[in-house]
Amino acid sequence: MAAGFGALLLLAACSTSALNLAPASPTTPYRGTAGTPAANAVGADFAVTPDPSLPITIAAPKLDPAHNYGLSELINIAQLSNPATQAAWQRAREAAAATGIAEGAYLPILTADVLAGYAVTSTTAPGFDGVLVDIPNGSITTSGTQIMPSLAVKWLLFDFGERDAALATAQQLSFAANVGFNGAHQTLIHEVSIAYFQYSAARAQSRIDAAALDNAKVVLTAAEARVEQGVATTMEVAQATQVVAQAEFDLTLAQGRERSTYSALLGAMGISPATRIKVQDLGGKPLPRQVPADLEQLITTSLQRRPDVQAAFAQVKASEQGILAAEAGFLPKVALTGTVNRTFGSYSVTDSRFDSTATLDVSQPNAAVLLGISVPIFDGGMRDARLDAAKANAAASQQDFARLQGAAAQEIVVAYDVLRTSLSAYAAATALVNAAKVNNEAALDYYKNGLGTLADISVTQTGLLKAQYAQAQARSDAFVAAATLAFATGTLTSAQ
Known part of the structure; x- marks a missing residue:
């Protein structure tokens, strides 16, 4: 909680400090470069620092110095240069x-996605009273990695x-x-x-x-x-x-x-x-x-x-x-959607009631084709x-x-x-x-x-x-x- 509050304060400070990119006052000349704090200028010189990287692209066509150009030729040059x-x-x-x-x-719109990651889930498992032994309440924890490539299509049929x-x-x-x-x-x-x-x-x-x-x-x-x-x-x-x-x-x-x-x-x-x-x-x-x-x-x-x-x-x-x-x-819209995906995973399942762990590998295909109607209300x-x-x-x-x-x-x-x-x-x-x-x-x-x-x-x-x-x-x-x-x-x- 404290870490999150500190991050918010840091973001707020960054937002406030961004004002230092602007001139200090209405009468203070600007000096600086893009993304850097404005420098304190001396005097009241409002000149802009030359930028050697600025591309200057005024057309300078090659012309015959001895030729007298008529109006049609001047227009042709302009159409190529302007x-x-x-x-x-x-x-x-x-x-x-x-x-x-x-x-x-x-x-239709066709998209391919790949989701991968690590997940941990824990659920409460009830105990029970047995004839020979009592099993207390516990939890089943599943952890592991999984990857799920998928292919989806959406086709708007009528609108x-x-x-x-x-x-x-x-x-x-x-x-x-x-x-x-x-x-x-x-x-x-x-x-x-x-x-x-x-x-x-x-x-x-x-x-x-x-x-x-x-x-x-x-x-x-x-x-x-x-x-x-x-x-x-x-x-x-x-x-x-x-x-x-x-x-x-x-x-x-x-x-x-x-x-x-x-x-x-x-x-x-x-x-x-x-x-x-x-x-x-x-x-x-x-x-x-x-x-x-x-x-x-x-x-x-x-x-x-x-x-x-x-x-x-x-x-x-x-x-x-x-x-x-x-x-x-x-008016409503009618669309066809379809998905094809497969889940690959390797999980470790731990049951605290029996103090036991099992490994489970999964390769599960899924597919669906749906016709949907969207009605704005x-x-x-x-x-x-x-x-x-x-x-x-x-x-x-x-x-x-x-x-x-x-x-x-x-x-x-x-x-x-x-x-x-x-x-x-x-x-x-x-x-x-x-x-x-x-x-x-x-x-x-x-x-x-x-x-x-x-x-x-x-x-x-x-x-x-x-x-x-x-x-x-x-x-x-x-x-x-x-x-x-x-x-x-x-x-x-x-x-x-």
Whole structure:
């Protein structure tokens, strides 16, 4: 009794001392390793100790440094390197394996067991009064070792559809994981495409700013020439110098945005941010000529092929099967069981009444085949709670499915409108750029010939720069909207 009480105290002490694994206070930095007491840290440095054993697995694919990679090639690299698609594949395999578990419930369960040990039993044996001798009360003690190998089989024959519902649920969830795998690839294609178009737009803006800097330098040269000719003042040169400095500043910012969008492209691909890769310019890739005409029909057909909508509908079907499984829990189950075993033992039997001992060796076979019916009667309301939970889950799945359809339709409409607006904006910006170029070239020629002013050139250059920015942004927006519309309609399905 004392030993047991001491063991309980020891366990309680171990439970209390486990708190020393945590920091000593809310303001005390943690130092230590897993499973060891936290060390007392000096100061308020909350740095984490580097772990050399931590595996770093950022993808760094082998690339051709001389090759310019186009969008389809970037997508192919991403599909091979990004952990998101690998994880989606493993989840699909996990869901497929779950159907195997559900199918296994239809088969008998066969188990083999071996029990071995030493046992001592003692029973009271009555004495009796004899004619010649009296036998006092005593005990019979049996001790010895035994081993009992056994083979058991249990086969559930009938359960009112509970296994059928479980299998149907697993199949629906496997389907949801499979289309989710395709959806993961579609999402990756979309993210890489968007990052590529944004990087292309940033590069275009860098080129615009570089050209603006060249133009500013031309104006500065012209101003310096006019001063030498005596037809301008040094104030014009100073103003032209300021414009050059502003153009250099704008170019620096544009190059920074270009580097940021390049890093975002590598991040979307799921490869190391230190990777150096040449990326093809969007160049003269033609824009879509027009958007689809029938928006209502586009929404209907798109929702029917979107992976997330199909996966949500599979979740609805799976939740409905959950109700059937919960209802089957109220009904009896019929099972067949069978056992085969043999007991091997060697025993010593001692009878204290006669002060005698005998040895007994046993080898006893046993076998049984039983048909059983299990009828649930009372379980504290657990079956009712399971059924209520299943019904609530099915209702929630229906609402989630409806919400997803509405959100998906909204995505399609927004992308549709943005694409239409971007195409119109690009057409307008193109006309504006053409007019601004003519105006700027004329103002520059006038200034070189002494007929215009520096303010005229500044206005026309600013107008040209804004028009070119607007054209580049509208072009990028159109490609982004086209990719987003393709993704929202479930047609962005390959690197091509």
